Amino acid sequence: MSKALLYDATMCIGCKQCEQGCSEQNKLPYNDAIAAEERQSDHKYTVVLTKGDRFMRRLCMNCEDPACASVCPVGALRKTAAGPVIYDEDRCMGCRYCMVACPFGVPKYEWSKVLPKVQKCTMCSKRVLAGQPTACAEICPTGATKFGERDELVAEAEQRIRDNPNQYVNHIYGLNEVGGTSVLLLSGVAFENFGYRTDLTRDALPVYTYRVLSRIPDFVPLGGMVLGGIWWITHRREEVAEAEGGEHRQGHGEVGR
Numbered sequence: 713m714s715k716a717l718l719y720d721a722t723m724c725i726g727c728k729q730c731e732q733g734c735s736e737q738n739k740l741p742y743n744d745a746i747a748a749e750e751r752q753s754d755h756k757y758t759v760v761l762t763k764g765d766r767f768m769r770r771l772c773m774n775c776e777d778p779a780c781a782s783v784c785p786v787g788a789l790r791k792t793a794a795g796p797v798i799y800d801e802d803r804c805m806g807c808r809y810c811m812v813a814c815p816f817g818v819p820k821y822e823w824s825k826v827l828p829k830v831q832k833c834t835m836c837s838k839r840v841l842a843g844q845p846t847a848c849a850e851i852c853p854t855g856a857t858k859f860g861e862r863d864e865l866v867a868e869a870e871q872r873i874r875d876n877p878n879q880y881v882n883h884i885y886g887l888n889e890v891g892g893t894s895v896l897l898l899s900g901v902a903f904e905n906f907g908y909r910t911d912l913t914r915d916a917l918p919v920y921t922y923r924v925l926s927r928i929p930d931f932v933p934l935g936g937m938v939l940g941g942i943w944w945i946t947h948r949r950e951e952v953a954e955a956e957g958g959e960h961r962q963g964h965g966e967v968g969r
């Protein structure tokens with residue numbers, strides 16, 4: 713059984729505590745200016761959008777079969793059995809294929825940093841693996857963001873729509889989009905109003921990625937070899953520098969420090 717988040721926009725009061733909880737969890741800055749930013753960024757992994765008296769969250773959907781992971785040549789992004797799609801910055805070589813592949817425009821790049829990395833919500837993977845809810849679900853004062861088993865949250869979302877059909881759009885966003893996601897959304901207004909795509913296939917996108925790449929015979933071996941080679945050389949240099957540094961220190965009696 714994998715975990716998921718259910719966000720019910722009809723229960724959301726737009727307090728943005730989920731934004732703040734996320735920033736604290738991920739050691740990101742948060743102040744009034746950042747709270748006013750209405751887009752995901754390398755320093756804001758989730759955003760609460762406002763239109764009149766309606767609200768909608770955006771964050772990484774932590775797809776069941778993520779396109780971002782399928783195009784990553786070095787396996788820096790990976791879907792876990794527990795639900796979160798995690799990111800290993802030590803593996804990442806900065807090709808940014810994941811940013812192009814993601815159908816939700818989620819991964820962001822730290823353009824302003826000397827050694828930039830990709831940033832996105834990883835569904836509080838450490839907390840989830842430790843049996844805790846995500847920080848955004850834990851802090852939400854109304855239960856609009858709820859953490860739990862995906863199957864149970866799907867059943868609950870279906871029940872909420874059945875109980876109050878006039879209150880909801882008859883659609884659980886994320887149930888089937890791109891093969892399903894670990895973030896499920898309920899809304900009282902059309903999801904398009906908040907920029908959610910409704911033209912997405914019900915198939916997992918990696919199927920398409922594979923079909924497209926397989927029509928370009930040289931892409932996988934050549935692209936993968938070149939990019940993988942750059943990554944290997946970069947890390948090999950670091951390893952050599954580390955080893956040489958160690959020998960240098962040993963020569964100066966600095967063993968074990």
Ligand code: SF4
Pocket residue numbers: 772773774775778779780781797813814815816817818819832
């Ligand atoms: S929403 Fe985008 S970044 Fe997040 S798991 Fe899916 S493909 Fe990857």
Ligand code: SF4
Pocket residue numbers: 733734735737738757758771832833834835836846847848849
């Ligand atoms: S799941 Fe964690 S990382 Fe993702 S938006 Fe919520 S608090 Fe932030």
Ligand code: SF4
Pocket residue numbers: 723724725726727728729730731760767769851852853854855856857
């Ligand atoms: S903490 Fe809950 S109620 Fe507040 S903005 Fe986030 S989802 Fe909405």
